[in-house]
Amino acid sequence: MPIYLKKELECGGELGLWKINEPESYFFERMSLFEEERIYFDQLKGDRRLEYLSSRFLLHLMSGRKIRSACLKDKNGKPYLSNSDHHISFSHSKDFVAVIASKNIVGIDIQKYVDKIYRIKHKFLSESELAYVEKSSKQKIMLHVLWGAKESLYKAYGRKKVEFKTDLAVDEFQWVHPESKSLGHIKKSDENSFHNITAREIEDYMLVYSVQKENDA
Numbered sequence: 001m002p003i004y005l006k007k008e009l010e011c012g013g014e015l016g017l018w019k020i021n022e023p024e025s026y027f028f029e030r031m032s033l034f035e036e037e038r039i040y041f042d043q044l045k046g047d048r049r050l051e052y053l054s055s056r057f058l059l060h061l062m063s064g065r066k067i068r069s070a071c072l073k074d075k076n077g078k079p080y081l082s083n084s085d086h087h088i089s090f091s092h093s094k095d096f097v098a099v100i101a102s103k104n105i106v107g108i109d110i111q112k113y114v115d116k117i118y119r120i121k122h123k124f125l126s127e128s129e130l131a132y133v134e135k136s137s138k139q140k141i142m143l144h145v146l147w148g149a150k151e152s153l154y155k156a157y158g159r160k161k162v163e164f165k166t167d168l169a170v171d172e173f174q175w176v177h178p179e180s181k182s183l184g185h186i187k188k189s190d191e192n193s194f195h196n197i198t199a200r201e202i203e204d205y206m207l208v209y210s211v212q213k214e215n216d217a
Helices: 024-028 035-041 047-063 117-124 127-134 139-157
Strands: 005-008 014-019 071-073 079-081 087-093 096-102 106-112 168-170 179-188 191-202 205-212
Touching: 014 047, 024 047, 035 047, 035 071, 047 087, 047 096, 079 087, 087 139, 096 106, 096 205, 106 139, 117 127, 117 139, 127 139, 139 168, 139 179, 139 191, 139 205
Parallel strands: 087 106
Antiparallel strands: 005 014, 014 096, 071 079, 087 096, 106 205, 168 179, 179 191, 191 205
């Protein structure tokens, strides 16, 4: 299908959302993979193959370029575009893939609503975060926003050994349909940065993305 959602960011970047209804052949007819991409792609199985193809195709469409750049991964597994000064991030859940690109450091997450999140909330929320979520009448929404926010911060950080509960923090927010905003904080020994968080409800999914604040970039 055509791009499901395309949004210009205040920082000058862009995000896109694609709902996958196509076979692999649809993307191969419109896009060629670079050798390094093809080696990685050939190791993928099942739905991950379509997720990979649709996300790279969406990123190329968002760029507006005739010739696409290779999308590779650094030593920590963080994706980057060759020959580009844009930061990128990907996410997928069920039928959707989400992509964000900006000259600011960014991260993105999309998650279908699941009841499992109640069982794992103590694993990714601090005591103060748990306290304000448990007072809310919209706990399921807020839990998915906070999970998505911390996933996006983790992707923005782009390195391993991150404790969601202690290394990543999200300020208290009030959910306003269909979109809410907050502030995220990465607090590691090698990084202390703040990121604008935006959460948006898409059907029965929560889309959350983070953009590093200009004075931290």
